[in-house]
Amino acid sequence: MSMKTIAFLQDASSCFPVLLLISSLTLASSPYFSLALSDSETAFIARRQLLSLPEGGKLPDDYESHVKLKFTFENPRLRRAYIALQAWKSAVHSDPLKTTHSWEGPNVCDYKGVFCAHALDDRKLIVVAGIDINHADIAGYLPVELGLLTDLALFHINTNRFCGIIPKSFSELTILHELDVSNNRFVGPFPEVVISLPALKFLDLRYNNFEGELPSALFEKDLDALFLNNNRFVSIIPETFGSSPASVIVVANNKLSGCIPKSIGKMFNTLNEIVLQNNNLTGCLPVEMGMLGNVTVLDISSNSFSGVLGKTFKGLGKVEELNVANNMLTGFASDDICRLPSLKNFTFSSNYFNGEAESCQPSKRRDCVFDDVSNCIPDRPKQKSAKECHPVLSRPVECSQSMCGGGSPQPRPKPQLPKQKPLKPKPPKEEESPVTRERPPPLKLPPPVVKPPKPVSKPSKQEESPETRERSPPPKLPPPVIKPPTPVPKQEESPITRERSPPVIKPPPPVEKPPKQEESPVTRERSPPPKLPPPVVKPPTPPVHSPPPPPVHSPPPPVHSPPPPVHSPPPLSPPSAPIVSKPPPKKEVILPPTIGFQYSSPPPPKFPGY
Incomplete structure (x- = not known):
């Protein structure tokens, strides 16, 4: 490398910072250059506004x-305009293009971006x-x-760096026709x-940072164009949406x-363009969308519509x-x-369409662009795999049953519970107890072989002895008062009352898998069916005379005890009349009337210009 080349490079390197400075100044003076605000600067400007309100x-x-001014004005309205514009100039934080530098003196009509005209109510x-200070890159x-x-x-x-909020004093601008604060x-x-x-x-x-819900009154306002895109609104679209006369x-x-x-169907006469792209x-x-006969642009892409x-x-x-x-x-x-007839572009890509007409294929029309990629259409290129398509296509959406769109939604029928009627006793028929439903009739069994019991010093369990079934009647009990059955029948003692005796060591052998039998005398205290006819008692076998054991007054067994074994023998002696003894005091178990029943419980490419 020659010495001249080295000297040239050294000169060039020393000039590079100067060139960089000149280029940055040139960009700053360009109308397309914008100095972005940091978050701290934005917060500082917004705080200044809040303090000034x-x-x-x-x-x-x-x-x-x-407000005392040293200037004189042609009319009071120009004086008020001067006060407003000077306050606005004081609220400017940065003005790289020097737009507001000309805002000096009483002649406000000469200010850059300010336009004057004859008053509508007084032409003099x-x-x-x-x-209009669009693209001025003013921060404030x-x-x-x-x-x-x-x-x-x-x-x-539009296209500035104004921060904060739109003040409520804008309500005084009663003839304002166009308001553009975008970007x-x-x-x-x-x-x-x-x-x-x-x-x-x-x-x-x-292109701001507005957020929250869209007021329903907005779509009842007589607007011609409404642009709300690229903000942070999170609400649903109000039902008043169809009341808007806006064309865009x-x-x-x-x-x-x-x-x-x-209600979107109400906009068929006025709506020309509607863009709902990239929401949730x-x-x-x-189906009312088909009524929009004047629409030229309809974009609902990048959502989650189905059907x-x-x-x-x-x-x-x-x-x-x-x-x-x-x-x-x-x-x-x-x-x-x-x-x-007017279609120029139909984009239905990235859906789950499983078929298309021949006229929808991209190669069939030169005057219209079709895009069908990433669907589930057989024999078409660039489609989804069968694995991707199956979960959606196997579960089609029934739009007629949907809560919105596709047809008139029908409310789902609610399961109706049967009306519960109070239980009424029916004397001719035996009504089943709520506890013992579907029990078979008692079986006639032969009398068991009875063996003499061995003396037992201490009874361990409260069971009935198969040999000594007869208990001594309770001493001097007054006759019970038998009340007519109510919707929830009371628990009465069996017409044939027996006393418990101590258990024996060798009980009679059990019968293998017998059918269910009538309740044991031990568990007779369940709620019986109302007004049962007296049981038919057959004469028993001759009793075995053994000294009766002392009565054991134990509390009655629980209501939900299992049914007794089927080998319980009939009573030892036929009673002349049913002896009803008063049962020991216990809590009534009120069963709900519905026991036994169960009820079933019910970012895509942006559209040019937006």
Whole structure:
């Protein structure tokens, strides 16, 4: 390398910082260069605005009379405009293009971005009628004094770096026709002050940081164009959506959820463009969308819509751009849609369509662009795999039963519980007890072989001896008062009362797998059916005379005890009349009337221009 080359490189390297500085200054002076605000700068500007706001967010009625100025003005309205614009200039944090440097002196009509005209209510007066400082890259906030510009019809400040909120004093701008604050750093909930503007026709809030719900009154306002895209709105689309007379509605790139209201069909005369792209919308597409015969742009891509494109979509006779990509749509892309007379672009990619008409294939028409990739269409290239398609196609959505879209939703029938009627005793028939349902009739068994018992010193369990079934009657008990049965029958003792005796060591052998039998005398204290006829008692075998054991007064067994063994013998001696003894005191078990029954419990490519 020669010495001349080395010297040239050294000179060039020493000039490089100068060139970098010159290029940065050139970019800063370019109308397309923007100095981004940091989060701390944004917070600082918003805090300045909050500190400057008066109580209630509005100026007092006589505010301008307390402002002392050294200039004279042609009329009081220009004086108020001067106060407003000077307050706004003081609220500017950064003005790299020096837009507000010309805002000096009393001649406000010469300010850059400020336009004057004759007053609508008095043609002799000159007033500030419009402000347009689009793409000025100004950082600052909107002062409350802007409410003094009561003759303002246009307010355009898009593509700047204004922060904070839109002050409530904007409600004084009663003839404001266009409000464009797009592409700034505004925050907070939807600025409801704009709903109070009676003459507003054009509202553009896109590319800000507004959040929260969309007020239903917004769509009842007489707007011609509404741009809400690229914010942080999280609400559903209100049912008043269809009441809007707007010709253009763009709410793309938010976090809206729920369904498209059926009221959208009311917009058939006015709506020309609707863009709902990239939200969290769900459900079937309402059939009323087919009534939008004047729509030229319909974009519902990048949501979670399901179901099919209904036959009513053939009513979109003027649609040119139809985009339903990136959803969960299924079914067939029909010839009625692909042959719409004005159609220029039909994008239905990234869905689950399993068929398409021949006219929907991309190679069939030169005057229209079709995009069918990433579906489930057989014999088409670039489709989803069968593994991806099966979970969706095997479970088609029934839109007629859906709560929104696709047809008139029908409410799901609620399971009706049968009306519970009180139990009434029926004397002719034996009614089953709620505890013992479906018991077989008692079986006639032969008398068991009885062996003499061995003396037992201490009884261990309370069981009945098969040899000594007869108990001595309770001593001198008054006759019980038998009451008629109620809906919940009381527990009565069996007509044949027996006393318990100590158990024996060798019980009689059990019978293998016998059918269920009538309740044992031990468990007779269950609730019997009301008014049972007296049992037929057969004469028993001769009793074995053994000394009766002392009665053991033990509490009755629980109601839910298992049925006794089937080898219980009949009583030893036929009683002459049923002896009913008063049962020991115990808690009544009230069974619910329904025992035994069970009831079944019921980011895609952006659309050009948005």
